[in-house]
Amino acid sequence: xxxxxxxxxxxxxxxxxxxxxxxxxxxxxxxxxxxxxxxxx
Amino acid sequence: xxxxxxxxxxxxxxxxxxxxxxxxxxxxxxxxxxxxxxxxxxxxxxxxxxxxxxxxxxxxxxxxxxxxxxxxxxxxxxxxxxxxxxxxxxxxxxxxxxxxxxxxxxxxxxxxxxxxxxxxxxxxxxxxxxxxxxxxxxxxxxxxxxxxxxxxxxxxxxxxxxxxxxxxxxxxxxxxxxxxxxxxxxxxxxxxxxxxxxxxxxxxxxxxxxxxxxxxxxxxxxxxxxxxxxxxxxxxxxxxxxxx
Numbered sequence: 001x002x003x004x005x006x007x008x009x010x011x012x013x014x015x016x017x018x019x020x021x022x023x024x025x026x027x028x029x030x031x032x033x034x035x036x037x038x039x040x041x
Numbered sequence: 042x043x044x045x046x047x048x049x050x051x052x053x054x055x056x057x058x059x060x061x062x063x064x065x066x067x068x069x070x071x072x073x074x075x076x077x078x079x080x081x082x083x084x085x086x087x088x089x090x091x092x093x094x095x096x097x098x099x100x101x102x103x104x105x106x107x108x109x110x111x112x113x114x115x116x117x118x119x120x121x122x123x124x125x126x127x128x129x130x131x132x133x134x135x136x137x138x139x140x141x142x143x144x145x146x147x148x149x150x151x152x153x154x155x156x157x158x159x160x161x162x163x164x165x166x167x168x169x170x171x172x173x174x175x176x177x178x179x180x181x182x183x184x185x186x187x188x189x190x191x192x193x194x195x196x197x198x199x200x201x202x203x204x205x206x207x208x209x210x211x212x213x214x215x216x217x218x219x220x221x222x223x224x225x226x227x228x229x230x231x232x233x234x235x236x237x238x239x240x241x242x243x244x245x246x247x248x249x250x251x252x253x254x255x256x257x258x259x260x261x262x263x264x265x266x267x268x269x270x271x272x273x274x275x276x277x278x279x280x281x282x283x284x285x
Contacts, residue, residue: 004086004087004088004090004152006088006091006148006149006151006152007065007087007088007090007091009148010091010094010095010144010145010148010149011061011065011091011094013141013144013145013148014094014098014141014144014145017137017140017141017144018137018141018247021134021137021251022251025251025254025255025258028258028262029254029258032258032261032262032265035265036261036265039265039268039269039272
């Protein structure tokens, strides 16, 4: 299959959006774990 | 959750990879077996394959906004904390999928229509829908009032009215956007339909897992906030005593 730049851009953008969102959830989760550890002290 | 979640995540990743492979190739070879993928569309060529990400993302966004609607109604009736969290999570993940729709649409439109954007009914109503749910998320993020969940639930109920309008806009108005491939005037090759439904299934599993993770995180966040509030209440008499 020949690579179409628009097709590549659409698939890449989709995954970038999902990965960025997952990264924000992961960072919130890590921050929350730190807060829980501080509360336990 | 700790045991089931990673297994489901791996299965979903495999499904997403397979769905993407058959969306991008007319046929794929796995271990000597040849599997049929999506055929190349005759008029648009390979750029039509954007369809397999664009349409499932729109369907999932609509479903999540509907769940947000029902959860918001349930919250308004019962003041259920769980329903409030479900509404929030569905709106957030729905906005992510709606963003994908709004970006992949113009990328597909440029080579096919010759323009990135046109202010027709389907495109404009989708943008309005996205703006409504963005305002919902901003309200939840920046309002510190105790009435925030209530105001957000009311906004969500009115926002959800926009969903059927977006869906049926191509039936009732003459738009640049093509007719729906299912349940409308359009038709689709069975092989394309198979790839479309498989991508929808894969992204639905993905959305479900993300919502699950986000739900657990929100529950934990509220527990931590309550613990902080309790601690500050307990510390207050000590601070007053030391001030005297």
